Amino acid sequence: MPADLPASGASISAGGKSSSLLARYLPITEWGRTYNRAVLANDLVAAVIVTIMLIPQSLAYALLAGLPPVVGLYASILPLVAYAIFGTSRTLAVGPVAVVSLMTASAAGAVAAQGSPEYLEAAITLAALSGIMLAILGFLRLGFLANLLSHPVISGFITASGLLIATSQLKHILGVDAGGDNWPDMLGSLAGSIGQANVATLAIGIPATLFLFWVRKGAKPALVAVGLKPRTAELIVKAGPVAAVALTILAVLLFDLGAKGVNLVGAIPSGLPPFAVPSTDLALIEKLWVPALLISIIGFVESVSVAQTLAAKRRQRIAPDQELIGLGASNIASALSGGYPVTGGFARSVVNFDAGAETPAAGAYTAVGIGLASLFLTPLLFSLPIATLAATIIVAVLSLVDLKTPGQLWRYSKADFAAHIATIGITLMAGVEMGVISGVGVGLMLYLWRASRPHAAIVGRVPETEHFRNVDRHDVFTVPHVLSIRIDESLTYLNARWLEEYVLERVAERPALRHIILMCSAVNEIDASGLESLEAINHRLTDARVGMHLSEVKGPVMDRLKRTRFIDELNGRVFLSQNRAFAELAKDDGLGTAAPNDMARGMI
């Protein structure tokens, strides 16, 4: 990125000469300087609202991760403080999120049984590993690795994850035991146990689910109808889950549902997070590093997209490489305080943004709020039905399922559609880890396949102009002894062999040919393999007594070509413009036409 940018937000994201190391690695030193009472007020309001929303969500996602609910609270305290210090987004809210919780459950479940101390240790270790990996990627500025996940792969993965998560929670609504971390297993085990469904649990779970759906869809209009401001209504709606929690706790107490077989959260050890040490058992780490890496990348991609969207709305910017460090710090903090992997969540960040948060300090205040909750509120949650938490998860994640994308992709790009569907299918059938890996693999194979078959066109001059266009698409002027080929791709090792074949085939087809012009207007780079192909083509065309010429070579490309033998050995010439090249070479046969493009001279 360029370094010539305005001071404030820019210097954070420029990450270049203009910004001090301190400003780059400790963004808090940037916004902290200008912190004042007005900002404080706004941050505090936002913090209160986010805290109220975060309590049930944290408990629910911990449940989804197969962990004691309180771990969700632990994961929502120190990580927020760490991000406030190291993060570059002003409004991102970190903590437990649905997809990462699901991935944690799948990874920890592979090494230990849910509920066992080993399972909790695995989750904590995942947070530590993921935190270290993210920080390393950040210091090495390897944020670009996240690009390996294309939009179609990410959206496919998110959709499939939403379906898996919703399915995984049905057992809590039914009040039965069931397992599995892919669809076949989950559905099989549900089908097997549906007979033991608990009526009292259903009586809590189904109304709770319907209520939360209504809150999400119908509540806001209703509140506006009774005269509330849309934005106020919006924020009240976000408190819907809290209402569901309160109401179902009440129901449990009134009808003593605990005795009727409804699973309750039960005793939550109140108090601040304990200090925890991640496992240093190499055997365990060897089993967990791959899932930890996948959790890191998925978490980073989700978080950075949210952060970028929100930053753009206020003309602010984020620094992706520093975001890696911020999220790394959050996960290390999570591990050290007995939490599990966290990242920037969409829903809570939007709430934080809408509630008027102005700096990451809002996150720190939220942490204080959650801390107070885990100190004093936990006794109240004793009678909270698990089914209520499951309902909040189901309603939350079904909004992740996106049914429009496949159709759009099918119409726009079959290759992207294939990657999207493959990711959905494999994630549902083989679980989240295989889903991500094969999504990246399929995307990369399709990319490399396309990159090895680039587009090139034989072009001719549009009459009366200096434009050269594809002979197959336009009515253009050509001469039999000059062939103009426009190469529509950088020449890299992926397509070097293709170029040789393509050019030599064209030559083989045209006995009358005396000159070939390679029009390089779309060639942005020529790597060593591409250069070798050009040299080979030049030698073979020389044998075949055909002249090889280049036109419209870009400045940076030409600078490098000038340092090579190729330019000296080239049997033809390098022209600034295709028009000039065609004019002069056509003349070589008495067919002189358009005038050479003079003012262009010396611009190569």
Place this chain on the structure above:
Amino acid sequence: MPADLPASGASISAGGKSSSLLARYLPITEWGRTYNRAVLANDLVAAVIVTIMLIPQSLAYALLAGLPPVVGLYASILPLVAYAIFGTSRTLAVGPVAVVSLMTASAAGAVAAQGSPEYLEAAITLAALSGIMLAILGFLRLGFLANLLSHPVISGFITASGLLIATSQLKHILGVDAGGDNWPDMLGSLAGSIGQANVATLAIGIPATLFLFWVRKGAKPALVAVGLKPRTAELIVKAGPVAAVALTILAVLLFDLGAKGVNLVGAIPSGLPPFAVPSTDLALIEKLWVPALLISIIGFVESVSVAQTLAAKRRQRIAPDQELIGLGASNIASALSGGYPVTGGFARSVVNFDAGAETPAAGAYTAVGIGLASLFLTPLLFSLPIATLAATIIVAVLSLVDLKTPGQLWRYSKADFAAHIATIGITLMAGVEMGVISGVGVGLMLYLWRASRPHAAIVGRVPETEHFRNVDRHDVFTVPHVLSIRIDESLTYLNARWLEEYVLERVAERPALRHIILMCSAVNEIDASGLESLEAINHRLTDARVGMHLSEVKGPVMDRLKRTRFIDELNGRVFLSQNRAFAELAKDDGLGTAAPNDMARGMI
């Protein structure tokens, strides 16, 4: 590849509608039709010369592969016949080659001890696996996978292999026992055993090596000096190794060197290759499939480069995907006749070509020659010193070591230099398999890294022209309220995030901005991720009240964009030419300049 090509060679390589399945999969049916006595004569002459050269080479490479010398002969019979039937190159000569022999030794050595029947079985199984893999890749038309090996990686790998091979043969020149499949192990084990060097063996090995070096460098001029035609001299020189073999056998017999501790080839079972069955032991296959895949790809790349070079000299062409099938058939044939992995060799193919071979039939006749040799010549080879074979190998492979390339790469491209050096270093230090894998890995990472940071330029109009050039490189005309950005890369998922950041940064820097023109002359493709970024940019620019316009969008790209919401939601316009776009948008501020490019109308 296009299907509109001349009949003969073309239809083979077109592999499209124009060529019958028979012609595509059985090239022999193409050239066989026109076979006549004149061609027969030429093929026979070539076959005799290649046979003479191939006998010592086959024995030597078998030795390099750690196999009994006779296996080298077996690998030079049926595979040649199979290639003659399925291959598309008229002059490629297949059989054992140095690099693949080294890779075979390293792979088989990992599962069994040299000299054991299991070791031979592993080598045969490698040939079978590699044959099947090549054939499958061919039928699936996945030849492009070979592109993953860039020129710098291949040449680095070849150089390092040459050094490893030469080093591995020193023990035979010294007459000591030594092992290892990477430099540290090899040199360590040589240093430990150099004390037991056998004088008689040195007395054979050193002169043989010097003689073969002289044959390669000084013999041809000498022969020409005594009045031979250069081409004849060239061919006689190729028989140098045969002379070395004859002379050293003589020396052994005269001075009874066998008794003086010189290792001899000893009894070679004479007769035609036995029928062999590759192992079907899954445990073994699981250990061998990765090396088999690497052998397949390296072998294919070496073979196809040789075939393409020779084909071009005679204006012929080859069909890479069918080449995979041809080499696959050769390796399956090799496995079934007790041989080991084979591929098209450079030296022998050039000899075959220079000797005037016209069709693959020459290969079949060579097979007959080797067959006769293994029937009747093997007794003569009893007294052949191993040192002589080692000398032929050393002299042959040192020509693989290329010391010029690193410097050229350093000057041209640091990234390619890095991939080259990394491949050499890792191959020497960790062996051939790690070398290939990490070469591909490093190349791919560097490619993806570059692809995720594409080149873009802010452009302005060159005075008095319709040319738009980089404002940093040229003295051009711009206006403060219009920003023209030329995107020098296809918009794919690898750089989608970059595009958003880049454009929004430029906007953040320019308060006065009213219009952005994205000049797409170098955008050859926009995948779904790139499209999403354009949509996001459009939304954010709309919020910022900046118009977003596109210019010089390529036909194929525009066709797909027309099918999307993006074009309808675009807050600006799509212009055929950058000149027209700039002219109209600059006017938007009363700064009207160049006339709109009329004749260009309706050409999008």
